[in-house]
Amino acid sequence: GAVVSQHPSRVICKSGTSVKIECRSLDFQATTMFWYRQFPKQSLMLMATSNEGSKATYEQGVEKDKFLINHASLTLSTLTVTSAHPEDSSFYICSARDEWQGAVDEQFFGPGTRLTVL
């Protein structure tokens, strides 16, 4: 089946530093990847849609200069949290669509990255 990995699984950083999270589709190519944020005991909130070879589409209220997204290849998208602050601490999850297999609606989720900003 389609597998999506994320790295790192958890990261602790100091306030003011930048953190990069990688999302990889391991056994399929993904033109489109999604980045979500999830606070404790809450639902997933879509932050942005990452498109290979073009600029990401950000949801309303998400600062594009704060959360930099790069989708440089069909198997890798990265999310960089710039100048992180404690309020950026959250669980970040990516997903990808295997559009070549026909199930264009189905999203496969990564295991998530726990970010803690001190």
Next chain:
Amino acid sequence: QQQVKQSPQSLIVQKGGISIINCAYENTAFDYFPWYQQFPGKGPALLIAIRPDVSEKKEGRFTISFNKSAKQFSLHIMDSQPGDSATYFCAASGGGSQGNLIFGKGTKLSVKP
């Protein structure tokens, strides 16, 4: 109109019982309705999904019932087991959402042994 309303927020079921989680939507353009299971500290995993052209889909102990006229769909977990204890999210996509999944708020299921 893009919302998906999910209930209950939490659910406690005895082992062997039936767990039922309900979702309702407004956007009639939605045409894909998945259910995800999420364990603490993990990403969501697709459990089962349905499209509006069928009223029911069953996979093992998991069944989705879909009522297009009422704009509602539900997840039934038969013979619930302690290992089913997790948070379940319904979602919807299609139409103007550009394939983006709109998630419900989630239901925390606890199955007591």
